[in-house]
Amino acid sequence: MSIATEASAAPVARRKSREQGFWYPYLLIAPTMITLVVVSLIPFAYAIYLSFHKAKYGRVGDFIGFDNYMKLLADPAFWNSLKVAGLFVVIAVPIEFMIGLGGALVLSAGVRGRSVLVPLLFIPTMMAPIVVGLLWKIMLAGSWGLISYNVFERFGMLGDQSIFASPDLALYALMFVDIWQWSPFMMLAFFAGLQAMPVGPYRAAAVDGASPLRVFFKITLPMMTPLLVVITLLRLIDAFKVFDTVFILTGGGPGVVTQTPSVLAYKMTFEFWNIGEASALAVLVWVAFFIFCNVFYQIAKKKLGAF
Incomplete structure (x- = not known):
């Protein structure tokens, strides 16, 4: 490989290395974040959804707004x-x-x-x-x-x-x-x-x-x-x-x-x-x-x- 080819390939290699280094921390925390989303964030979002509905005896009914909150506060x-x-x-x-x-x-x-x-x-x-x-x-x-x-x-x-x-x-x-x-x-x-x-x-x-x-x-x-x-x-x-x-x-x-x-x-x-x-x-x-x-x-x- 000529000197010119090596010189042109060096910036490309450095750029790839920087890109890999940018994603590396996110790859490390990805398993934890995915687990938190699946076992915490999604159930909590569903709980928010249920709190605005008439949900009783295992059945989710109509949207009732803040009625559940008002009953709870009373x-x-x-x-x-x-x-x-x-x-x-x-x-x-x-x-x-x-x-x-x-x-x-x-x-x-x-x-x-x-x-x-x-x-x-x-x-x-x-x-x-x-x-x-x-x-x-x-x-x-x-x-x-x-x-x-x-x-x-x-x-x-x-x-x-x-x-x-x-x-x-x-x-x-x-x-x-x-x-x-x-x-x-x-x-x-x-x-x-x-x-x-x-x-x-x-x-x-x-x-x-x-x-x-x-x-x-x-x-x-x-x-x-x-x-x-x-x-x-x-x-x-x-x-x-x-x-x-x-x-x-x-x-x-x-x-x-x-x-x-x-x-x-x-x-x-x-x-x-x-x-x-x-x-x-x-x-x-x-x-x-x-x-x-x-x-x-x-x-x-x-x-x-x-x-």
Whole structure:
């Protein structure tokens, strides 16, 4: 091949290489995007369609506009479910955050037996929610559960009644179960973040004689903010839509004191076969969380510099 031919072929080869490089990232994410479209976007679009139709007892009827939404907004059960989920999130997630961050700081301080303790912390998080529900249903069952018998009955707190049957304590018992399951997850996530932080600022602070409290608020917390914000946001979303443990332990009862939006949507669909209102509920919850996540993102970006 002549020198002129090689020179003319070189730009073509570079252009083909650039074109291949342009499509390469999209090819990598294509399987994930296709899966999301098939299992998430299409069903959600169909749910929006159902929310504007009279869909009951497995049959999709006429277009009724916003009637399902108006009925849902006038239903006290809907507002009660939002209240239950709100209390669950406002109480459980901050406790999980504090336990997780405190535990991560202890682990990063070089506590003895860390190599054994860290794998053990994975156990609650690795357990399926239905297994967690069955475990705690047995532990807190009536007068024969391990904790019920040795703690509640001995001190005459609940008698022979299960804590999950108490209108005043059932929701807090569910919060306790959620805290037990997810605090280790937050602890390990924060611990991983602490282990990945640079040591330079800490050495400079040690030379300057900074106190541990000052080091935490001036160095550790600012550098950990992006991770703290992301993990907290994920837990807020997950805690609001909790279903498995609530369904196994209380089924939304006693009465409706533990009925979250997810449980309410399940009952609307599979007990009352009111698919139109259940779809409207799903859409409203999605819209509310879409707005919340955007506001949360903007605040975290502007005020905390997390993104």
